[in-house]
Amino acid sequence: MARINKRREEVIDRYLLRRCRESGFLCLKFVSPARGGVPDRLVITPTGTVFVEVKRPGGRLERRQHLMHAKLRRFGGKVHVVDNEAAVDELVVHLRRRGSAQFDQQK
Numbered sequence: 001m002a003r004i005n006k007r008r009e010e011v012i013d014r015y016l017l018r019r020c021r022e023s024g025f026l027c028l029k030f031v032s033p034a035r036g037g038v039p040d041r042l043v044i045t046p047t048g049t050v051f052v053e054v055k056r057p058g059g060r061l062e063r064r065q066h067l068m069h070a071k072l073r074r075f076g077g078k079v080h081v082v083d084n085e086a087a088v089d090e091l092v093v094h095l096r097r098r099g100s101a102q103f104d105q106q107k
Contacts, residue, residue: 008056015085016041016054019092027052037064039072039079045095048078052091055083 020027026044030051039051051072053065061069061081069079082088 009054009059012056012082012084012088013040013054016043016052016082016088016091019088023092023096025092025095035068037062037066037068039065039069043091043095045098047098050078050080050095053079053081055081057084059083 017027020043024046026042028042028044030038030040030042032038039053041052041054043050043052051069053061053069055061069081072079080091082091
């Protein structure tokens with residue numbers, strides 16, 4: 001069962017990568033050997049960087065992931081969790097709008 005769940009997570013991860021590339025965002029795999037619970041991806045846009053945790057559909061965060069996400073947020077990090085293609089689409093739209101709004105403010 002765990003293998004099937006991991007496979008579903010990989011499908012969402014590949015979709016996130018594709019959507020980020022289409023939007024001109026850099027989507028990097030994030031691995032920290034010394035720290036457990038770090039988010040799976042860093043998404044870098046022209047207006048900022050966010051962490052993204054990819055879960056299988058309906059998947060839940062582990063305790064150590066909750067703790068790490070809370071720590072990242074305390075330090076000002078933006079952490080998003082996606083578990084399906086619709087959530088990825090919403091995130092990409094949000095990141096695009098954020099860029100547009102900041103660009104409009106700079107004019």
